[in-house]
Amino acid sequence: MAGWPAKWVCLVWACLVSVTRAFCPTVCNCDDTVPSARCVGVGINVVPILFNPGLRRLNLAHNIISSVAQALVFFDRLEELDLSHNVLTSLGVGNLEAQSQLQELRLAHNNLTHMKPGAFRGLASLTLLDLSHNGMPDLPAAVLADMPLLTVLLLAHNKLHSLTQNTFRGLRSLHVLDLCDNYFRHVPSAALESLQALKSLHLCRNRLTRLDVDTFNTESLTSLSLDTNNIDYIADTAFHRVQRLQKLNLSDNLLRNIPVTALASLAMLDSLILSKNNFTALAEGAFRSLGRLVTLEVSRCPRLAALHPAALDGCVSLQSLTVSHNPYIQHLPVRLLNALPRLHTLDLRANSLRSVSEASMPWGSLARLDLRDNPLVCNCSIRWLAALLRASNTSLAAPDLQCAAPEKLKGLYLSRYCSRPAGCAAGLALPSTVHPHRV
Ligand SMILES: *[C@@H]1O[C@H](CO)[C@@H](O)[C@H](O)[C@H]1NC(C)=O
Ligand SMILES: *[C@@H]1O[C@H](CO)[C@@H](O)[C@H](O)[C@H]1NC(C)=O
Numbered sequence: 001m002a003g004w005p006a007k008w009v010c011l012v013w014a015c016l017v018s019v020t021r022a023f024c025p026t027v028c029n030c031d032d033t034v035p036s037a038r039c040v041g042v043g044i045n046v047v048p049i050l051f052n053p054g055l056r057r058l059n060l061a062h063n064i065i066s067s068v069a070q071a072l073v074f075f076d077r078l079e080e081l082d083l084s085h086n087v088l089t090s091l092g093v094g095n096l097e098a099q100s101q102l103q104e105l106r107l108a109h110n111n112l113t114h115m116k117p118g119a120f121r122g123l124a125s126l127t128l129l130d131l132s133h134n135g136m137p138d139l140p141a142a143v144l145a146d147m148p149l150l151t152v153l154l155l156a157h158n159k160l161h162s163l164t165q166n167t168f169r170g171l172r173s174l175h176v177l178d179l180c181d182n183y184f185r186h187v188p189s190a191a192l193e194s195l196q197a198l199k200s201l202h203l204c205r206n207r208l209t210r211l212d213v214d215t216f217n218t219e220s221l222t223s224l225s226l227d228t229n230n231i232d233y234i235a236d237t238a239f240h241r242v243q244r245l246q247k248l249n250l251s252d253n254l255l256r257n258i259p260v261t262a263l264a265s266l267a268m269l270d271s272l273i274l275s276k277n278n279f280t281a282l283a284e285g286a287f288r289s290l291g292r293l294v295t296l297e298v299s300r301c302p303r304l305a306a307l308h309p310a311a312l313d314g315c316v317s318l319q320s321l322t323v324s325h326n327p328y329i330q331h332l333p334v335r336l337l338n339a340l341p342r343l344h345t346l347d348l349r350a351n352s353l354r355s356v357s358e359a360s361m362p363w364g365s366l367a368r369l370d371l372r373d374n375p376l377v378c379n380c381s382i383r384w385l386a387a388l389l390r391a392s393n394t395s396l397a398a399p400d401l402q403c404a405a406p407e408k409l410k411g412l413y414l415s416r417y418c419s420r421p422a423g424c425a426a427g428l429a430l431p432s433t434v435h436p437h438r439v
Protein backbone atom coordinates (compact mmCIF):
# COMPACT_ATOMS: atom_id res chain seq x y z
CA MET A 1 0.00 0.00 0.00
CA ALA A 2 3.06 2.21 -0.33
CA GLY A 3 2.11 5.60 -1.67
CA TRP A 4 -1.53 5.43 -0.63
CA PRO A 5 -2.73 8.31 1.51
CA ALA A 6 -2.61 7.30 5.14
CA LYS A 7 -6.30 8.22 5.47
CA TRP A 8 -7.25 5.52 2.94
CA VAL A 9 -5.17 2.87 4.55
CA CYS A 10 -6.94 3.57 7.82
CA LEU A 11 -10.30 3.40 6.18
CA VAL A 12 -9.63 0.07 4.48
CA TRP A 13 -8.25 -1.32 7.71
CA ALA A 14 -11.24 -0.21 9.79
CA CYS A 15 -13.53 -1.73 7.23
CA LEU A 16 -11.75 -5.10 7.37
CA VAL A 17 -11.86 -5.13 11.13
CA SER A 18 -15.55 -4.46 11.25
CA VAL A 19 -16.32 -7.10 8.62
CA THR A 20 -14.32 -9.62 10.65
CA ARG A 21 -16.26 -8.71 13.77
CA ALA A 22 -19.51 -9.05 11.90
CA PHE A 23 -18.52 -12.65 11.16
CA CYS A 24 -18.65 -13.63 14.81
CA PRO A 25 -21.90 -14.02 16.76
CA THR A 26 -21.65 -12.38 20.15
CA VAL A 27 -21.84 -15.66 22.10
CA CYS A 28 -18.83 -17.07 20.25
CA ASN A 29 -15.10 -16.58 20.26
CA CYS A 30 -13.60 -16.37 16.83
CA ASP A 31 -10.07 -16.48 15.60
CA ASP A 32 -9.76 -15.20 12.10
CA THR A 33 -6.25 -16.38 11.55
CA VAL A 34 -7.38 -20.03 11.22
CA PRO A 35 -10.29 -19.13 10.87
CA SER A 36 -12.16 -20.84 13.71
CA ALA A 37 -15.08 -20.25 16.03
CA ARG A 38 -15.96 -21.57 19.48
CA CYS A 39 -19.44 -21.26 20.89
CA VAL A 40 -19.22 -23.79 23.71
CA GLY A 41 -21.78 -24.11 26.50
CA VAL A 42 -23.57 -20.89 25.69
CA GLY A 43 -27.11 -22.26 25.51
CA ILE A 44 -27.72 -21.79 21.79
CA ASN A 45 -30.39 -23.97 20.16
CA VAL A 46 -29.55 -23.39 16.49
CA VAL A 47 -26.34 -23.38 14.49
CA PRO A 48 -25.45 -19.69 14.09
CA ILE A 49 -24.88 -18.75 10.45
CA LEU A 50 -23.07 -15.47 10.89
CA PHE A 51 -19.56 -16.82 10.53
CA ASN A 52 -16.67 -16.13 8.23
CA PRO A 53 -17.52 -18.30 5.19
CA GLY A 54 -13.93 -19.55 5.14
CA LEU A 55 -14.38 -21.10 8.59
CA ARG A 56 -12.22 -24.20 9.12
CA ARG A 57 -13.01 -25.16 12.70
CA LEU A 58 -16.34 -24.83 14.42
CA ASN A 59 -16.95 -25.94 17.98
CA LEU A 60 -20.58 -25.90 19.11
CA ALA A 61 -20.30 -28.43 21.93
CA HIS A 62 -22.43 -28.34 25.08
CA ASN A 63 -25.42 -26.48 23.72
CA ILE A 64 -29.06 -27.40 23.09
CA ILE A 65 -28.97 -27.67 19.32
CA SER A 66 -31.59 -30.14 18.11
CA SER A 67 -31.10 -29.93 14.36
CA VAL A 68 -28.49 -28.90 11.81
CA ALA A 69 -30.89 -28.65 8.87
CA GLN A 70 -29.40 -26.41 6.15
CA ALA A 71 -27.31 -24.30 8.51
CA LEU A 72 -23.95 -25.60 7.35
CA VAL A 73 -24.47 -25.25 3.64
CA PHE A 74 -22.33 -22.08 3.39
CA PHE A 75 -19.37 -23.44 5.27
CA ASP A 76 -17.74 -25.60 2.68
CA ARG A 77 -14.22 -25.14 4.02
CA LEU A 78 -14.91 -26.73 7.39
CA GLU A 79 -12.28 -29.23 8.51
CA GLU A 80 -13.40 -29.82 12.08
CA LEU A 81 -16.91 -29.68 13.45
CA ASP A 82 -17.79 -30.42 17.05
CA LEU A 83 -21.47 -30.82 17.88
CA SER A 84 -21.01 -33.12 20.85
CA HIS A 85 -23.17 -32.71 23.96
CA ASN A 86 -26.20 -31.33 22.17
CA VAL A 87 -29.69 -32.75 21.72
CA LEU A 88 -29.58 -33.77 18.07
CA THR A 89 -32.08 -36.51 17.34
CA SER A 90 -31.31 -36.69 13.63
CA LEU A 91 -28.86 -35.31 11.12
CA GLY A 92 -31.39 -35.52 8.34
CA VAL A 93 -30.22 -36.54 4.88
CA GLY A 94 -27.67 -34.63 2.85
CA ASN A 95 -27.28 -31.83 5.40
CA LEU A 96 -23.49 -32.21 5.44
CA GLU A 97 -23.17 -32.45 1.68
CA ALA A 98 -21.16 -29.22 1.41
CA GLN A 99 -18.54 -30.48 3.86
CA SER A 100 -16.23 -32.15 1.41
CA GLN A 101 -13.19 -30.85 3.36
CA LEU A 102 -14.40 -31.99 6.75
CA GLN A 103 -11.91 -34.27 8.51
CA GLU A 104 -13.28 -34.57 12.05
CA LEU A 105 -16.92 -34.74 13.02
CA ARG A 106 -17.80 -35.06 16.69
CA LEU A 107 -21.37 -36.00 17.50
CA ALA A 108 -20.91 -37.77 20.85
CA HIS A 109 -23.49 -37.31 23.60
CA ASN A 110 -26.51 -36.52 21.45
CA ASN A 111 -29.68 -38.48 20.90
CA LEU A 112 -28.99 -39.79 17.41
CA THR A 113 -30.87 -43.05 17.78
CA HIS A 114 -31.75 -43.69 14.15
CA MET A 115 -29.24 -42.66 11.50
CA LYS A 116 -30.61 -42.45 8.00
CA PRO A 117 -28.68 -43.54 4.90
CA GLY A 118 -27.33 -40.36 3.33
CA ALA A 119 -26.76 -38.60 6.64
CA PHE A 120 -23.03 -38.50 5.92
CA ARG A 121 -23.26 -38.02 2.18
CA GLY A 122 -20.53 -35.78 0.83
CA LEU A 123 -18.02 -36.32 3.62
CA ALA A 124 -15.33 -37.41 1.21
CA SER A 125 -12.43 -36.29 3.43
CA LEU A 126 -13.71 -37.37 6.80
CA THR A 127 -11.13 -39.29 8.85
CA LEU A 128 -12.70 -39.24 12.33
CA LEU A 129 -16.33 -39.77 13.25
CA ASP A 130 -17.39 -39.83 16.88
CA LEU A 131 -20.89 -41.17 17.44
CA SER A 132 -20.36 -42.47 20.94
CA HIS A 133 -22.95 -41.97 23.69
CA ASN A 134 -25.99 -41.79 21.46
CA GLY A 135 -28.22 -44.75 22.33
CA MET A 136 -28.28 -46.14 18.77
CA PRO A 137 -29.92 -49.59 18.71
CA ASP A 138 -28.71 -50.29 15.18
CA LEU A 139 -26.75 -48.89 12.30
CA PRO A 140 -28.34 -49.34 8.86
CA ALA A 141 -25.91 -50.82 6.36
CA ALA A 142 -25.70 -47.87 3.97
CA VAL A 143 -25.11 -45.15 6.58
CA LEU A 144 -21.32 -45.27 6.66
CA ALA A 145 -20.78 -45.95 2.98
CA ASP A 146 -19.98 -42.35 2.04
CA MET A 147 -16.71 -41.90 3.89
CA PRO A 148 -13.90 -43.67 2.04
CA LEU A 149 -11.13 -42.02 4.10
CA LEU A 150 -12.59 -42.73 7.52
CA THR A 151 -9.78 -43.84 9.84
CA VAL A 152 -11.32 -43.66 13.31
CA LEU A 153 -14.91 -44.62 14.06
CA LEU A 154 -16.13 -44.28 17.63
CA LEU A 155 -19.38 -46.04 18.42
CA ALA A 156 -18.94 -46.74 22.12
CA HIS A 157 -21.82 -46.33 24.55
CA ASN A 158 -24.66 -47.09 22.20
CA LYS A 159 -27.17 -49.95 22.23
CA LEU A 160 -25.80 -51.90 19.30
CA HIS A 161 -26.26 -55.66 19.47
CA SER A 162 -25.70 -56.75 15.90
CA LEU A 163 -24.46 -55.35 12.61
CA THR A 164 -25.33 -56.51 9.15
CA GLN A 165 -22.63 -57.77 6.86
CA ASN A 166 -22.44 -54.56 4.81
CA THR A 167 -22.31 -52.07 7.66
CA PHE A 168 -18.64 -51.26 7.15
CA ARG A 169 -18.42 -51.91 3.43
CA GLY A 170 -16.19 -49.36 1.76
CA LEU A 171 -14.33 -48.30 4.92
CA ARG A 172 -11.04 -49.26 3.39
CA SER A 173 -8.96 -46.95 5.57
CA LEU A 174 -10.51 -47.65 8.94
CA HIS A 175 -7.81 -48.24 11.55
CA VAL A 176 -9.65 -47.83 14.82
CA LEU A 177 -13.11 -49.10 15.66
CA ASP A 178 -14.49 -48.60 19.16
CA LEU A 179 -17.55 -50.71 19.94
CA CYS A 180 -17.11 -50.81 23.72
CA ASP A 181 -20.13 -50.40 25.98
CA ASN A 182 -22.72 -51.80 23.63
CA TYR A 183 -24.96 -54.87 23.83
CA PHE A 184 -23.12 -57.34 21.60
CA ARG A 185 -23.58 -61.00 22.56
CA HIS A 186 -21.58 -62.17 19.54
CA VAL A 187 -18.61 -60.60 17.81
CA PRO A 188 -20.05 -59.10 14.60
CA SER A 189 -17.58 -61.11 12.50
CA ALA A 190 -19.35 -60.77 9.15
CA ALA A 191 -19.46 -56.98 9.39
CA LEU A 192 -15.82 -56.77 10.49
CA GLU A 193 -14.67 -58.77 7.52
CA SER A 194 -14.81 -55.67 5.26
CA LEU A 195 -12.31 -53.81 7.41
CA GLN A 196 -9.11 -54.96 5.83
CA ALA A 197 -7.01 -52.09 7.25
CA LEU A 198 -8.31 -52.35 10.82
CA LYS A 199 -5.60 -52.21 13.47
CA SER A 200 -7.44 -51.57 16.71
CA LEU A 201 -10.73 -53.16 17.69
CA HIS A 202 -12.36 -52.40 21.01
CA LEU A 203 -15.19 -54.63 22.16
CA CYS A 204 -14.86 -54.09 25.89
CA ARG A 205 -17.88 -54.02 28.19
CA ASN A 206 -20.29 -55.91 25.97
CA ARG A 207 -22.08 -59.20 26.62
CA LEU A 208 -19.86 -61.59 24.71
CA THR A 209 -19.86 -65.14 26.01
CA ARG A 210 -17.90 -67.08 23.39
CA LEU A 211 -15.24 -66.59 20.77
CA ASP A 212 -15.97 -69.18 18.12
CA VAL A 213 -13.95 -70.57 15.26
CA ASP A 214 -12.25 -67.80 13.22
CA THR A 215 -14.11 -65.10 15.12
CA PHE A 216 -11.70 -62.42 14.03
CA ASN A 217 -11.02 -62.17 10.34
CA THR A 218 -9.27 -58.84 9.86
CA GLU A 219 -5.70 -59.85 9.27
CA SER A 220 -4.27 -56.39 9.86
CA LEU A 221 -5.44 -56.29 13.48
CA THR A 222 -2.72 -55.47 16.03
CA SER A 223 -4.73 -54.54 19.11
CA LEU A 224 -7.86 -56.17 20.50
CA SER A 225 -9.69 -55.36 23.71
CA LEU A 226 -12.25 -57.85 24.91
CA ASP A 227 -12.13 -56.90 28.58
CA THR A 228 -15.22 -56.97 30.74
CA ASN A 229 -17.42 -59.43 28.91
CA ASN A 230 -18.67 -62.86 29.97
CA ILE A 231 -16.37 -64.91 27.79
CA ASP A 232 -16.00 -68.44 29.10
CA TYR A 233 -15.06 -70.22 25.88
CA ILE A 234 -12.45 -69.47 23.24
CA ALA A 235 -12.24 -71.80 20.25
CA ASP A 236 -8.78 -73.07 19.38
CA THR A 237 -8.86 -71.17 16.07
CA ALA A 238 -10.54 -68.00 17.32
CA PHE A 239 -7.40 -65.95 16.67
CA HIS A 240 -6.18 -67.99 13.75
CA ARG A 241 -6.52 -65.17 11.23
CA VAL A 242 -5.16 -62.32 13.34
CA GLN A 243 -1.58 -63.44 13.62
CA ARG A 244 -0.23 -59.88 13.68
CA LEU A 245 -1.92 -59.17 16.97
CA GLN A 246 0.35 -57.45 19.47
CA LYS A 247 -2.00 -56.45 22.27
CA LEU A 248 -4.78 -58.54 23.71
CA ASN A 249 -6.87 -57.65 26.74
CA LEU A 250 -9.09 -60.41 28.10
CA SER A 251 -9.35 -59.01 31.58
CA ASP A 252 -12.57 -59.43 33.52
CA ASN A 253 -14.11 -62.45 31.80
CA LEU A 254 -15.10 -65.94 32.94
CA LEU A 255 -12.27 -68.06 31.54
CA ARG A 256 -11.53 -71.17 33.57
CA ASN A 257 -8.42 -72.16 31.63
CA ILE A 258 -5.71 -70.29 29.81
CA PRO A 259 -6.71 -70.68 26.14
CA VAL A 260 -3.35 -72.24 25.33
CA THR A 261 -4.10 -73.40 21.79
CA ALA A 262 -5.90 -70.21 20.76
CA LEU A 263 -3.01 -68.11 22.07
CA ALA A 264 -0.54 -70.25 20.19
CA SER A 265 -1.60 -68.47 16.95
CA LEU A 266 -0.31 -65.19 18.32
CA ALA A 267 3.42 -65.32 17.83
CA MET A 268 3.68 -61.51 17.60
CA LEU A 269 1.83 -60.84 20.84
CA ASP A 270 3.68 -58.44 23.13
CA SER A 271 1.06 -57.60 25.75
CA LEU A 272 -1.43 -60.02 27.27
CA ILE A 273 -3.82 -59.09 30.06
CA LEU A 274 -5.68 -62.01 31.64
CA SER A 275 -6.60 -60.56 35.01
CA LYS A 276 -9.97 -61.09 36.70
CA ASN A 277 -10.77 -64.49 35.29
CA ASN A 278 -11.89 -67.75 36.82
CA PHE A 279 -8.60 -69.62 36.38
CA THR A 280 -7.58 -72.11 39.01
CA ALA A 281 -4.12 -72.82 37.59
CA LEU A 282 -1.46 -71.66 35.20
CA ALA A 283 -0.63 -74.95 33.56
CA GLU A 284 2.63 -76.19 32.15
CA GLY A 285 3.60 -74.28 29.01
CA ALA A 286 0.49 -72.11 29.22
CA PHE A 287 2.16 -69.39 27.15
CA ARG A 288 4.68 -71.51 25.33
CA SER A 289 4.28 -69.98 21.87
CA LEU A 290 4.52 -66.39 23.02
CA GLY A 291 8.21 -65.81 22.48
CA ARG A 292 7.68 -62.09 21.87
CA LEU A 293 5.56 -61.44 24.91
CA VAL A 294 6.90 -58.47 26.89
CA THR A 295 4.07 -57.80 29.34
CA LEU A 296 1.87 -60.36 31.08
CA GLU A 297 -0.73 -59.67 33.72
CA VAL A 298 -2.66 -62.30 35.66
CA SER A 299 -4.08 -60.46 38.65
CA ARG A 300 -7.20 -60.52 40.76
CA CYS A 301 -8.16 -64.08 39.88
CA PRO A 302 -10.21 -65.16 42.87
CA ARG A 303 -9.60 -68.89 42.37
CA LEU A 304 -6.06 -69.01 40.99
CA ALA A 305 -3.99 -71.21 43.27
CA ALA A 306 -1.52 -73.30 41.31
CA LEU A 307 1.42 -72.03 39.31
CA HIS A 308 3.08 -74.85 37.44
CA PRO A 309 6.88 -74.52 37.61
CA ALA A 310 6.98 -74.58 33.78
CA ALA A 311 3.99 -72.27 33.27
CA LEU A 312 6.12 -69.48 31.81
CA ASP A 313 8.45 -71.60 29.73
CA GLY A 314 9.01 -70.07 26.32
CA CYS A 315 8.38 -66.46 27.42
CA VAL A 316 11.94 -65.49 26.67
CA SER A 317 11.13 -61.84 25.97
CA LEU A 318 9.03 -61.22 29.06
CA GLN A 319 10.05 -58.02 30.83
CA SER A 320 7.11 -57.24 33.03
CA LEU A 321 5.10 -59.81 34.97
CA THR A 322 2.21 -58.91 37.24
CA VAL A 323 0.71 -61.71 39.29
CA SER A 324 -0.93 -59.79 42.10
CA HIS A 325 -4.04 -59.84 44.29
CA ASN A 326 -4.63 -63.55 43.81
CA PRO A 327 -5.74 -64.64 47.27
CA TYR A 328 -5.03 -68.36 46.75
CA ILE A 329 -1.47 -68.15 45.51
CA GLN A 330 0.55 -69.41 48.44
CA HIS A 331 3.59 -70.73 46.71
CA LEU A 332 5.98 -69.47 44.07
CA PRO A 333 7.75 -72.42 42.42
CA VAL A 334 11.50 -71.91 42.41
CA ARG A 335 11.84 -72.66 38.72
CA LEU A 336 8.93 -70.50 37.51
CA LEU A 337 10.80 -67.24 36.94
CA ASN A 338 14.12 -68.77 36.01
CA ALA A 339 12.82 -69.32 32.50
CA LEU A 340 12.65 -65.54 32.01
CA PRO A 341 16.03 -64.11 31.04
CA ARG A 342 14.73 -60.55 30.45
CA LEU A 343 12.41 -60.12 33.42
CA HIS A 344 12.80 -56.58 34.66
CA THR A 345 9.67 -55.81 36.66
CA LEU A 346 8.02 -58.35 38.92
CA ASP A 347 4.82 -57.47 40.76
CA LEU A 348 3.74 -60.15 43.21
CA ARG A 349 1.81 -57.86 45.48
CA ALA A 350 -1.09 -59.06 47.64
CA ASN A 351 -0.99 -62.76 47.01
CA SER A 352 -0.85 -65.22 49.90
CA LEU A 353 2.88 -65.91 49.82
CA ARG A 354 4.27 -66.79 53.23
CA SER A 355 7.81 -67.17 52.00
CA VAL A 356 9.84 -66.61 48.84
CA SER A 357 13.06 -68.34 48.05
CA GLU A 358 16.11 -66.43 46.93
CA ALA A 359 16.75 -68.97 44.19
CA SER A 360 13.38 -68.22 42.59
CA MET A 361 14.37 -64.70 41.54
CA PRO A 362 15.76 -64.01 38.05
CA TRP A 363 18.66 -62.00 39.42
CA GLY A 364 20.36 -61.41 36.10
CA SER A 365 17.74 -58.96 34.86
CA LEU A 366 15.46 -58.00 37.75
CA ALA A 367 15.23 -54.27 38.47
CA ARG A 368 11.90 -53.95 40.30
CA LEU A 369 10.35 -56.29 42.79
CA ASP A 370 7.11 -55.73 44.67
CA LEU A 371 6.19 -58.27 47.31
CA ARG A 372 4.06 -56.03 49.51
CA ASP A 373 0.88 -57.21 51.19
CA ASN A 374 1.76 -60.88 51.32
CA PRO A 375 1.48 -62.65 54.68
CA LEU A 376 5.23 -63.10 54.95
CA VAL A 377 6.63 -65.16 57.77
CA CYS A 378 9.75 -63.40 58.97
CA ASN A 379 12.03 -66.26 59.74
CA CYS A 380 15.50 -67.13 58.56
CA SER A 381 14.25 -68.28 55.17
CA ILE A 382 13.72 -64.68 54.03
CA ARG A 383 16.77 -63.20 55.64
CA TRP A 384 18.11 -62.69 52.09
CA LEU A 385 15.14 -60.43 51.40
CA ALA A 386 15.75 -58.42 54.55
CA ALA A 387 19.36 -57.94 53.50
CA LEU A 388 18.26 -56.90 50.04
CA LEU A 389 15.80 -54.31 51.33
CA ARG A 390 18.41 -52.98 53.71
CA ALA A 391 21.17 -52.75 51.14
CA SER A 392 21.97 -49.27 49.94
CA ASN A 393 24.23 -50.31 47.11
CA THR A 394 21.65 -52.31 45.17
CA SER A 395 20.28 -51.42 41.76
CA LEU A 396 17.03 -53.23 42.56
CA ALA A 397 14.06 -51.04 43.42
CA ALA A 398 11.87 -52.82 45.96
CA PRO A 399 9.44 -51.27 48.43
CA ASP A 400 9.87 -52.38 52.03
CA LEU A 401 7.69 -55.19 53.36
CA GLN A 402 5.94 -55.85 56.61
CA CYS A 403 6.06 -59.12 58.46
CA ALA A 404 2.72 -60.85 58.99
CA ALA A 405 4.11 -63.52 61.31
CA PRO A 406 5.28 -64.62 63.78
CA GLU A 407 3.09 -62.68 66.15
CA LYS A 408 6.06 -61.05 67.78
CA LEU A 409 7.25 -59.49 64.50
CA LYS A 410 3.86 -58.63 63.05
CA GLY A 411 3.89 -55.21 61.37
CA LEU A 412 7.66 -54.93 61.59
CA TYR A 413 9.37 -53.74 58.44
CA LEU A 414 11.46 -56.50 57.00
CA SER A 415 14.40 -54.19 56.31
CA ARG A 416 14.76 -53.90 60.08
CA TYR A 417 14.87 -57.62 60.54
CA CYS A 418 18.49 -58.16 61.38
CA SER A 419 18.83 -61.75 62.38
CA ARG A 420 22.26 -63.04 63.03
CA PRO A 421 23.64 -65.81 60.89
CA ALA A 422 24.45 -67.58 64.10
CA GLY A 423 20.80 -67.50 65.09
CA CYS A 424 19.81 -69.30 61.94
CA ALA A 425 22.63 -71.74 62.09
CA ALA A 426 21.30 -72.70 65.47
CA GLY A 427 17.95 -73.43 63.85
CA LEU A 428 16.07 -70.61 65.52
CA ALA A 429 12.96 -69.70 63.59
CA LEU A 430 12.67 -66.46 65.45
CA PRO A 431 15.66 -64.25 66.15
CA SER A 432 15.13 -63.33 69.75
CA THR A 433 17.24 -60.20 69.51
CA VAL A 434 14.92 -58.40 67.08
CA HIS A 435 12.84 -55.55 68.41
CA PRO A 436 10.72 -53.21 66.33
CA HIS A 437 12.69 -50.15 67.41
CA ARG A 438 16.06 -51.60 66.54
CA VAL A 439 17.62 -51.12 63.16
C1 LIG B 1 -34.04 -39.30 22.87
O1 LIG B 1 -35.02 -39.68 21.93
C2 LIG B 1 -35.99 -40.56 22.41
C3 LIG B 1 -36.93 -40.92 21.29
O2 LIG B 1 -36.27 -41.02 20.07
C4 LIG B 1 -36.76 -39.93 23.55
O3 LIG B 1 -37.66 -40.83 24.10
C5 LIG B 1 -35.76 -39.47 24.63
O4 LIG B 1 -36.44 -38.77 25.63
C6 LIG B 1 -34.71 -38.60 24.04
N1 LIG B 1 -33.71 -38.31 25.06
C7 LIG B 1 -33.23 -37.11 25.24
C8 LIG B 1 -32.18 -36.96 26.31
O5 LIG B 1 -33.59 -36.16 24.57
C1 LIG C 1 -7.39 -54.16 30.20
O1 LIG C 1 -8.73 -54.10 30.64
C2 LIG C 1 -8.88 -53.70 31.98
C3 LIG C 1 -10.35 -53.86 32.35
O2 LIG C 1 -11.14 -53.09 31.56
C4 LIG C 1 -8.39 -52.29 32.14
O3 LIG C 1 -8.53 -51.86 33.48
C5 LIG C 1 -6.91 -52.26 31.75
O4 LIG C 1 -6.44 -50.93 31.82
C6 LIG C 1 -6.71 -52.81 30.36
N1 LIG C 1 -5.27 -52.95 30.16
C7 LIG C 1 -4.67 -52.56 29.05
C8 LIG C 1 -3.20 -52.72 28.99
O5 LIG C 1 -5.29 -52.11 28.11
Ligand SMILES: *[C@@H]1O[C@H](CO)[C@@H](O)[C@H](O)[C@H]1NC(C)=O
Nearest residue numbers: 232254255256277278279303
Ligand atom coordinates in the same frame (compact mmCIF):
# COMPACT_ATOMS: atom_id res chain seq x y z
C1 LIG D 1 -15.95 -70.28 38.30
O1 LIG D 1 -15.85 -71.66 38.06
C2 LIG D 1 -16.57 -72.48 38.97
C3 LIG D 1 -16.36 -73.95 38.66
O2 LIG D 1 -15.35 -74.20 37.78
C4 LIG D 1 -18.03 -72.16 38.92
O3 LIG D 1 -18.73 -72.90 39.89
C5 LIG D 1 -18.22 -70.67 39.19
O4 LIG D 1 -19.57 -70.34 39.04
C6 LIG D 1 -17.38 -69.84 38.24
N1 LIG D 1 -17.47 -68.47 38.60
C7 LIG D 1 -18.10 -67.59 37.86
C8 LIG D 1 -18.10 -66.20 38.34
O5 LIG D 1 -18.62 -67.92 36.82
Ligand SMILES: *[C@@H]1O[C@H](CO)[C@@H](O)[C@H](O)[C@H]1NC(C)=O
Nearest residue numbers: 354355377378379380381429
Ligand atom coordinates in the same frame (compact mmCIF):
# COMPACT_ATOMS: atom_id res chain seq x y z
C1 LIG E 1 9.81 -69.92 57.42
O1 LIG E 1 8.44 -69.88 57.19
C2 LIG E 1 8.02 -70.52 55.98
C3 LIG E 1 6.56 -70.25 55.81
O2 LIG E 1 5.83 -70.69 56.90
C4 LIG E 1 8.36 -71.97 56.03
O3 LIG E 1 7.97 -72.60 54.82
C5 LIG E 1 9.86 -72.12 56.24
O4 LIG E 1 10.22 -73.49 56.37
C6 LIG E 1 10.31 -71.36 57.48
N1 LIG E 1 11.74 -71.38 57.53
C7 LIG E 1 12.40 -71.70 58.63
C8 LIG E 1 13.87 -71.67 58.55
O5 LIG E 1 11.81 -72.04 59.64
Ligand SMILES: *[C@@H]1O[C@H](CO)[C@@H](O)[C@H](O)[C@H]1NC(C)=O
Nearest residue numbers: 387390391392393394395396
Ligand atom coordinates in the same frame (compact mmCIF):
# COMPACT_ATOMS: atom_id res chain seq x y z
C1 LIG F 1 26.69 -54.47 47.99
O1 LIG F 1 27.58 -54.59 49.10
C2 LIG F 1 27.74 -55.93 49.59
C3 LIG F 1 28.66 -55.88 50.81
O2 LIG F 1 28.44 -54.75 51.56
C4 LIG F 1 28.36 -56.78 48.50
O3 LIG F 1 28.47 -58.11 48.96
C5 LIG F 1 27.48 -56.74 47.27
O4 LIG F 1 28.07 -57.45 46.22
C6 LIG F 1 27.22 -55.29 46.84
N1 LIG F 1 26.23 -55.31 45.77
C7 LIG F 1 26.35 -54.53 44.70
C8 LIG F 1 25.22 -54.65 43.71
O5 LIG F 1 27.26 -53.79 44.51
